[in-house]
Amino acid sequence: MAASKTGKSMVESTRMMARTTSISIRVKASRGAPQSPSRKDGPGARTMPRFTNRSLRTDRDHKRYAPMHSPQAMRCPPHDRREDRYLRKSVPGEHLGASQALRNVKSTGNRRYLLRADQPSTRLQCVREVADIALAIQTKNLTKVYNVGWGKTAVGIDDLSLEVEEGQIFGLVGPNGSGKTTTLKLLLGLIFPTSGSAEVLGYPLGSPAYKARIGYLPEGPYFYEHLNAPELLRMYGTLFGLGGAAFESRIQELLELVDMWDRRDARVANYSRGMRQRVGVAQALINDPDLLFFDEPTSGLDPIGGKDIREVILELRDRGKTVFLCSHLLKEMEPICDNIVILARGKLITSGSVEELLSSDTSGYRVEAREINEATLADLTARAKQVIWLDDTCRAVFDERAKAFDAAAMLEDAGAHLLTVGPDRRTLEEVFIEAVGEETNDASDLQSG
Structure with missing residues (x-):
């Protein structure tokens, strides 16, 4: 009896192993190629799923969205793949079909490319059409009111309307609490307005469609301190689905651009504030964005470092990028910005091109000099229409160009230190x-931005 039971158990074990091996073989075969739902390996054999490898599933098998590395998604450029994934996830149960509308995907310069998904999901084709776009940012009556508790509110931005053209450097300046940070957070989609509307790269505020095409450098960037610069950029790049040899080359290019390639092996924990700022600029450029938001980009940099960052910003504009700058360093904004908006207490006070804002109401010429003795000063005052002192600098204003140059020659002959001679410009x-x-701003202004 014992031998009979042992024999039966051995037979059952053998049958179980054979059945398990058969199933394992069919699973491995299904990973290599799709199996027909009606195909069977023999009488009573189990029908395996149509696709067992997640990377091969199509939209019809998984209607929410196909993985970014699926065959149909791989036919699209990287930006299209990423954007298509975001939009399909946003509408559960929807799959690509002939009735699906045009989707905005990528913008270069002043032209926006569109992706049309008008074919079945298994034969997805990326068809690009071109539409003109002139504005990178547009706000209309944008208002943000904070609830600070106890029934009190604080106005961050009040009825802000501005336009930022593509391919320019736009400066946003204002005192502390004027609403600069609130405006920046609204445009980045981090907070939402109380009223009004705005568009960034043609999309409404908060849309994921434009977030993949922007770069952002905060005023005090924080990074994982155990990483070095290439590891840091590699981490941010993976968030955009970037990788491969081309991506590694871009990391080197960006670190060379901000003069950090020679110090690439140093850990972030050992970085100075200026080095962190340089790496922050590189991470803002990692996804090759069309629009960049820089909050105090030269903060903590020495004069040479600040000059290098300004040159990078100018080069970005030459490449067709749009740069949105927030800064209180007016002397650094003046030579690089195309247009400027000045905020105070949450309201737009004045705006225009730099040339328009700095032009004087009255035409004239100015001479500035230092180290002027009393006799020379008396002679200068008799010649000039107006003489004013700015710290240790004497500024004289003249009606005519010839008078200004005659006064400059007189100052130079008298041994004064001549600084500038030219048109009177604010x-x-x-x-x-x-x-x-x-x-000065009150407490409510300080809370608002």
Whole structure:
């Protein structure tokens, strides 16, 4: 009896092993190629799923979205793949079909490319059409009111309307609490407005469609301190689905651009503030964005480092990028910005091109000099229409160009230190003080941005 039972158990074990081996073989075969739902290996054999490898599933097998590395998605460029994934995930149960509308995908310069998905999901084709677009950012009556508790509110931005053209450097300036940070957070989609509307790269605020095409450098960037620069950029690149040899080359290019390639092996924990700022600029460029938001990009940099970052910003504009700058360093904004908006207490005070803002109401010429003795100063005052002192610098204003140059020659002959001779032109600092005034902000303004 014992031998009979042992024999039966051995037979059952053998049958179980054979059945398991058969199933394992069919599973491995199904991973190599799709199996027909009606195909069977023999009488009573189990029908395996049509696709057992997730990377091979199509939209019809998984209607929410196909993986980014699926065959039909791989036919699209990287930007299209990523954007298509976001949009399909946003509408559960929807799959690509002939009735699906055009989707905006990629913008270069002043042209926006569109992706049309008008074929069945198993034969997805990327058809690009071109549409003109002129504005990178547009806000209309944008308002943000914060609830600070106890029934009190604070106005961050009040009825802000502005337009930022593509391919320019746009400066947003204002005193502390004027609403600069609130405006930046609204445009980045981090917070939402109380009223009004805005579009970024042709999309409404908060849309994931434009977030993949922007770069952002905060004022005080924080990074994982155990990483070095290439590892840091590699981590941010994977968030955009980037990889491969081309991506590694781009990491080197960006680190060379911000003068960090020679120090690439140093850990972030050992970085100075200026080095962190340089790597922050590189991470903002990792996805080759069309629009960049920089909040105090030269903060913490020495004069040479600040000059290097300004040159990078100018080069980005030459490449067709749009740069949105927030800064209180007016002397650094003046030579690089195309247009400037000045905010105070959440309201737009003045705006325009740099040339328009700095132009003087009255035409004239100015001479600036230092180390002027009393006799020379008396002679200069008799010649000039106006003489004013700015710290240790004497500025004289003349009606005619010839008078200004004669006065400059006189100052030079008298041994004075001549600084400038040219048209009377205001500085951005003078425009700012004139627009904002000497008033200080109250507590509610400080909370707003």
